[in-house]
Amino acid sequence: MVETNSQALIRSLQRIFESVAHGGKWGDYQESWDPVITAMVVDLLMNCGLTADSAWYVEGETISRHALSQSLEYLDSCIRDDGSFGTDFWDATRLALTTTKHGLSSSLPRFELLMARLINVTSNDEFINSESEWAGPGFVASALDLFRVAGHSDKMKHLQQKLLDLQNANGFWQGRTDIEGHPVISPVWHTAQSVLSLATVEEPAFISAVSNAANWLIQSQEADGCWPSVNQYRIYFTSYAAIALVSTQHGRPTVRKPIERAIDYLKARMDETGKCSDLGGTLMCAMALRAVVGDGFSDSLTIADCLLARNAIARANAAVRKMKQMNNVLQAKKAELRGLHAKYDGAEIVITKMHMLFLAIFGIVISAISIAVTFVFAKMLTKP
Numbered sequence: 001m002v003e004t005n006s007q008a009l010i011r012s013l014q015r016i017f018e019s020v021a022h023g024g025k026w027g028d029y030q031e032s033w034d035p036v037i038t039a040m041v042v043d044l045l046m047n048c049g050l051t052a053d054s055a056w057y058v059e060g061e062t063i064s065r066h067a068l069s070q071s072l073e074y075l076d077s078c079i080r081d082d083g084s085f086g087t088d089f090w091d092a093t094r095l096a097l098t099t100t101k102h103g104l105s106s107s108l109p110r111f112e113l114l115m116a117r118l119i120n121v122t123s124n125d126e127f128i129n130s131e132s133e134w135a136g137p138g139f140v141a142s143a144l145d146l147f148r149v150a151g152h153s154d155k156m157k158h159l160q161q162k163l164l165d166l167q168n169a170n171g172f173w174q175g176r177t178d179i180e181g182h183p184v185i186s187p188v189w190h191t192a193q194s195v196l197s198l199a200t201v202e203e204p205a206f207i208s209a210v211s212n213a214a215n216w217l218i219q220s221q222e223a224d225g226c227w228p229s230v231n232q233y234r235i236y237f238t239s240y241a242a243i244a245l246v247s248t249q250h251g252r253p254t255v256r257k258p259i260e261r262a263i264d265y266l267k268a269r270m271d272e273t274g275k276c277s278d279l280g281g282t283l284m285c286a287m288a289l290r291a292v293v294g295d296g297f298s299d300s301l302t303i304a305d306c307l308l309a310r311n312a313i314a315r316a317n318a319a320v321r322k323m324k325q326m327n328n329v330l331q332a333k334k335a336e337l338r339g340l341h342a343k344y345d346g347a348e349i350v351i352t353k354m355h356m357l358f359l360a361i362f363g364i365v366i367s368a369i370s371i372a373v374t375f376v377f378a379k380m381l382t383k384p
Contacts, residue, residue, distance in 0.1 A: 005292050006293055006296075008289055009290060012276065014307065016282060016286060017311060023074050026041045026283075035078040036087070038074060039098050042071050043097075043102070044283065054308065056308060083115075083118075085114055087132070088132035088134060089121065089139050093139075093142040094142065099114075100149050118143070136176055137163060137191075137194050138189055140159055141163060144156060145196070163194055171213045172190070186227070186229050188220065189236075189240060192217070192244035194213065198210050199248055217244065217245060221241070221261065224261075225238070226238040227241045235285065236284050239288040240288075242262035242266070242292070245259050245262075263288065270282075
């Protein structure tokens, strides 16, 4: 039976549930990415209907309880005194966007520091050319997303125009290049970020820009459904490209097949546990699947209810396994008792090996005392 996108989404979300670490954070081999990965997971799970207090349980040596409220505490602790967060500007805007979009500022006491820094940094366009290898149009797009949700119309208009100005004549957006002129980060990433930010702008110039970018993405897709990159970035960028195309699909039937091929590529790389290469890849697959599923989740429950219900079933199964293990231990003890009862049934006194050892030691001690007393008396009798 072919797995539906809804089923694949739940499988990937379950894997994300199970991957949470102590203190509510998510992370992978690159520890510096833990804060932004956690922020993106919080955003994804809340987009699926979870709240800060929604609880789930993970089986390990013990069964541990987790909630997004723990993740928010962790994220707040990652905001530095100067308002910076994560590894670069994009990371910081992701947290600010998640916080603003879901109304979480009361759960992050240090959020004002973060927001103040972002407003200050974007007072000019220098952030676009920062030292980060990811700098470029993708940074502009992330700032645009944030200030649109935050209601900063003046910054929003400026960033929209800036993004339009940065688009290549062939339809893509590109960031920094190396000394040989090659892109440091694939244009697929910058283009996907830009499309996602401009897809909702209903003005002719922006509609045309998005259409040209979507055509470039479609033409850049490889035969197996992915977009070119290296290592796990192939999964990351394919996911972002699919999400970007989903945002353009209204009135554009030509994007349907490329989206389907991208999703098939991603699903083919998920193992039976829902993992897709690494935690970052699993997160990106889940985000792409969430975008494709949209409001068409194929279960009678909501995504959040389905996910929490399955987690409750898994928790119940874990409890049953634990009870069976304890019952096996109990049965073994009962069998041992029955064996002892059969062996010593009718005996008035039962002496075990331990008892015999104790009696032997006791006898040796008594003998030693007797010899010592006899020796003392003998000495006394022989005195003149």
